[in-house]
Amino acid sequence: MSSLLPLIQNETIKVLKKKRFYVVLLILIVLIPVFTYAQMKIAQNNREKFNQDWRLELQQRITDIQNTLGSDRVPEEWKKYRRIMLQQLQYYLDHDVNPDEPNGVTFTRTFMDNAVTLFIPLLVMAIASDIVSSERSTGTIKMLLTRPVRRWKVLLSKWIVLMMFTGIIVILTALLAYLISGMVFGYGGWTFPIFTGFALSGTEVNFDTVHIVPSWMYMLMQCGLIWFSSVVVAALGFMISVLVRSTAASIVTLMATLIAGSILYNMASSWPTAKYLFMINLKLTDYLAGTPAPVEGMSLPFSLGVLAVWGIAGLFVAFRVFTKQDILN
Amino acid sequence: MNRKSTSRLWSWIALFGLLSTLVLAVGFGFGVADILSPASVPFTEMPSVQTPPVKETAQADEWLIATIGDSLTRGTGDGTGEGYVRRVVKMLDKVQDKPVTLLNNMAVNGMRADQLSERLNQESIGYVLKKANIVLLTIGGNDLFQSARSEQFGDQSLNQDTLLAKADQGVVHLKKVFAGIRKWNPDALIVYVGLYNPFTDLEEMREIGNNVVQKWNDAAFQMINKDKNMIMVPTFDLFQQNIGMYLSSDHFHPNGDGYQAIAERIVQSIR
Numbered sequence: 262m263s264s265l266l267p268l269i270q271n272e273t274i275k276v277l278k279k280k281r282f283y284v285v286l287l288i289l290i291v292l293i294p295v296f297t298y299a300q301m302k303i304a305q306n307n308r309e310k311f312n313q314d315w316r317l318e319l320q321q322r323i324t325d326i327q328n329t330l331g332s333d334r335v336p337e338e339w340k341k342y343r344r345i346m347l348q349q350l351q352y353y354l355d356h357d358v359n360p361d362e363p364n365g366v367t368f369t370r371t372f373m374d375n376a377v378t379l380f381i382p383l384l385v386m387a388i389a390s391d392i393v394s395s396e397r398s399t400g401t402i403k404m405l406l407t408r409p410v411r412r413w414k415v416l417l418s419k420w421i422v423l424m425m426f427t428g429i430i431v432i433l434t435a436l437l438a439y440l441i442s443g444m445v446f447g448y449g450g451w452t453f454p455i456f457t458g459f460a461l462s463g464t465e466v467n468f469d470t471v472h473i474v475p476s477w478m479y480m481l482m483q484c485g486l487i488w489f490s491s492v493v494v495a496a497l498g499f500m501i502s503v504l505v506r507s508t509a510a511s512i513v514t515l516m517a518t519l520i521a522g523s524i525l526y527n528m529a530s531s532w533p534t535a536k537y538l539f540m541i542n543l544k545l546t547d548y549l550a551g552t553p554a555p556v557e558g559m560s561l562p563f564s565l566g567v568l569a570v571w572g573i574a575g576l577f578v579a580f581r582v583f584t585k586q587d588i589l590n
Numbered sequence: 591m592n593r594k595s596t597s598r599l600w601s602w603i604a605l606f607g608l609l610s611t612l613v614l615a616v617g618f619g620f621g622v623a624d625i626l627s628p629a630s631v632p633f634t635e636m637p638s639v640q641t642p643p644v645k646e647t648a649q650a651d652e653w654l655i656a657t658i659g660d661s662l663t664r665g666t667g668d669g670t671g672e673g674y675v676r677r678v679v680k681m682l683d684k685v686q687d688k689p690v691t692l693l694n695n696m697a698v699n700g701m702r703a704d705q706l707s708e709r710l711n712q713e714s715i716g717y718v719l720k721k722a723n724i725v726l727l728t729i730g731g732n733d734l735f736q737s738a739r740s741e742q743f744g745d746q747s748l749n750q751d752t753l754l755a756k757a758d759q760g761v762v763h764l765k766k767v768f769a770g771i772r773k774w775n776p777d778a779l780i781v782y783v784g785l786y787n788p789f790t791d792l793e794e795m796r797e798i799g800n801n802v803v804q805k806w807n808d809a810a811f812q813m814i815n816k817d818k819n820m821i822m823v824p825t826f827d828l829f830q831q832n833i834g835m836y837l838s839s840d841h842f843h844p845n846g847d848g849y850q851a852i853a854e855r856i857v858q859s860i861r
């Protein structure tokens with residue numbers, strides 16, 4: 262441990278010096294206001310149309326879903342999803358709780374939900390992809406490995422630093438989303454009730470286990486689940502970073518995989534084997550919100566298992582290759 | 591950046607990273623626990639049904655319109671998507687000076703009277719009806735012609751006796767629909783848009799269809815007549831000769847012009 266701490270310090274400073282982390286910050290600071298503005302426009306629009314009453318808006322949303330359900334042109338998969346949505350929205354309406362209460366916390370919750378499959382992995386990748394490969398493309402890896410430190414310790418220190426930044430990125434994304442959107446929507450809503458625990462069986466929703474969690478608790482759980490997904494993405498990015506020499510190539514590899522995953526996500530229902538891919542399982546927050554999983558029969562333990570296997574395999578390959586390979590040129 | 595500030599920055603980052611990871615790990619634990627065994631985390635509560643309070647029903651100084659019923663109220667067949675509902679709102683807005691607001695259009699395609707009377711039991715529908723002072727509705731077309739539409743040119747389900755029997759059944763539910771709306775709002779003006787016969791241009795269906803629709807409209811009128819705050823807007827005559835002009839390509843729903851004609855009638859009777 263005593264020899265690990267200076268290594269970690271060294272690696273942290275390298276990440277900071279390479280300015281990658283500031284790029285991440287910049288992306289967040291630029292993009293979140295864009296989303297906030299769009300959300301504000303939608304909210305304004307709805308308020309005008311529905312006489313300032315969210316119940317009317319929600320009722321109209323429910324009626325609109327009911328109307329699409331009657332159409333033969335709507336695919337069965339979408340209908341299933343909408344039937345579940347419908348029952349959940351009706352549940353909110355019957356309990357007189359606005360599912361989209363306009364405030365900073367609601368914005369953050371929605372933003373994080375949408376960020377989990379692509380946005381946050383991308384930010385994590387910005388750090389993960391070059392943490393090893395840049396050492397090789399610049400040639401500094403030789404200096405690093407000629408030190409009297411075991412190779413696995415070098416790599417472990419890099420992994421620990423990556424974990425640190427993964428945690429920071431998730432927290433920072435939520436924090437910035439809250440702070441920036443709060444300027445428009447207000448900073449309240451921490452104790453606003455959220456329903457969770459919708460048990461799905463087919464298109465039926467079982468309300469027996471539904472319970473209320475305060476918004477802050479929901480966000481904590483949500484961020485925790487997002488963090489787990491991010492750690493797995495970080496592990497895979499880490500592996501690719503070890504395997505591929507160029508930083509650009511390692512970013513492209515993982516980004517292509519993630520984008521392919523988000524395309525596959527919508528088609529997965531007709532290809533059940535896709536549920537063993539890690540990209541399909543990244544949206545752990547769906548289990549919290551009660552959104553149906555893309556493939557029938559997926560559950561939280563299943564997704565956690567799949568993600569854990571991918572993550573551990575990634576780390577194993579990374580350490581194995583890094584400790585054994587010859588460093589040439 | 592000098593050495594000292596770098597080392598201070600690094601310790602801040604390390605601390606922040608460690609704290610973030612700890613918080614997130616706790617959140618992850620709670621999240622998994624709550625999904626696997628619901629309500630096991632602290633601060634959870636069990637939900638209770640709450641009915642939203644409704645402010646005093648709108649007074650005569652504004653028009654608050656709620657609409658409910660089937661595809662006609664939805665506006666199916668209208669290329670502009672406005673249906674008679676939005677046309678009525680627009681026209682009312684022009685012809686008089688009180689503000690006109692459409693609260694909700696709660697119509698669902700394919701709805702039959704029995705389904706509608708069921709739907710009227712919902713608290714959330716009641717909430718909207720309570721707020722309104724005008725309720726527009728269409729219902730019945732699907733009760734009579736739902737099966738006829740799917741086999742439009744097969745004569746199996748189109749014989750007069752089956753259709754009359756369907757009308758008898760549907761009328762019972764229609765009564766429940768009116769009662770259901772009144773239950774939520776005893777004061778609102780209820781405007782029922784009568785049925786028309788969409789088959790007047792089919793030689794073998796013209797007479798049968800007219801009989802059945804007229805029977806339905808008669809029965810509806812009898813019920814509406816008992817309540818001084820209900821009116822029935824007839825559409826039967828509008829479509830008798832003008833099927834080609836007023837029906838959309840599905841040969842069942844009105845097109846834009848058809849909805850315009852219905853809307854004009856409604857505005858004439860309630861302005």
